[in-house]
Each structure stands twice: as structure tokens, then as C-alpha cells.
Amino acid sequence: MRLVVKVLNPGSSSSEDISVEAEAVEFVEALKTKLEQKLQLKPKENQLKLVFKGKTLQDGNSIGHYQLVDGSKLHLMLKKVSSSDPQTVSVTEPPASKTAPGISLDVALQKALRKHFASDQDTKKVVQQFKKEFNESLSALSLDDIERIAQRLNSGQALSF
Incomplete structure (x- = not known):
């Protein structure tokens, strides 16, 4: 099946849509690996979060678990991982209103x-x-x-x- 993924870039108002082929039996982490390759991302420098209909897709579940079908639209959020601690995600707080x-x-x-x-x-x-x-x-x-x-x-x- 072909999935449409809207890539939301941190700190930017821009986004792009990309297509990726996947099977219902594949796990979410395999889909993330495909996206990393397609977007030329370094796995140790980025944390990927996939969202479908407001739900975060968990790595241990298959794509079919979320009832994705051909043409389903996912949102991909990227977070930069801090280079000093690979477990720490560097996120900047938005300025107060x-x-x-x-x-x-x-x-x-x-x-x-x-x-x-x-x-x-x-x-x-x-x-x-x-x-x-x-x-x-x-x-x-x-x-x-x-x-x-x-x-x-x-x-x-x-x-x-």
C-alpha cells in the first residue's frame, strides 16, 4: 500500500508530503527506517514520531494494527536528539504569548x-x-x-x- 506522509519540520512553518510503500504486516519501526532512508536522516540524530488520526503509532505494533489503507495520511514529526546525551531530546520552548x-x-x-x-x-x-x-x-x-x-x-x- 502507498502511504502519504506529511513531514513537519521543527522550527519551520513549511512541510512536505512524501509517499512511501508499506505492507500491513510491517512494524512501525520498519516504516520509520524507510522514512529515515528516504529523507536521508541520521537515526542517531533524529527522533521520529508518526501520528495517524491523532494517535501516535507505537514501534512494536504493525501498520495493520492502526487500520491504515492505501492513501492513508500520516504526520511525521522530527525532533533533534541532543548530541551530548542520545536519550535527551532537545526541544526549545516557544516564547510566551x-x-x-x-x-x-x-x-x-x-x-x-x-x-x-x-x-x-x-x-x-x-x-x-x-x-x-x-x-x-x-x-x-x-x-x-x-x-x-x-x-x-x-x-x-x-x-x-
């Missing part, structure tokens, strides 16, 4: 809410509830949704929900 120079979104939200609530305790409860609902909303997004949002933000287009 800023509303004004030096002011985080949390601080700005709390400052605005204090004008409407009598106590700091009420303000903190509202901020906690906001964070909880925001995280739930983010969790519901698919990788395709996230990619579309990132492309719009990078192109300067406004987001509409």
Missing part, C-alpha cells in the same frame, strides 16, 4: 479581570477556568487544523472562529 513588551498574557488577563472582580481569589478562579477551557479547545484540534492556523498566522491573515 505577549500582549505588550514584557507583559505575559496571564498577567494582562489578571490585570484586566481585577477591574471586574472584588477579590483576587475570584480573579484567579476565572483565569484558571479560562486556561482549562483554552487547553480543552486546543486538545480538540487536529494536526491539520493546527497547520492551517500556523499558515494563516505566518501569512498575516486574520483568524476567524
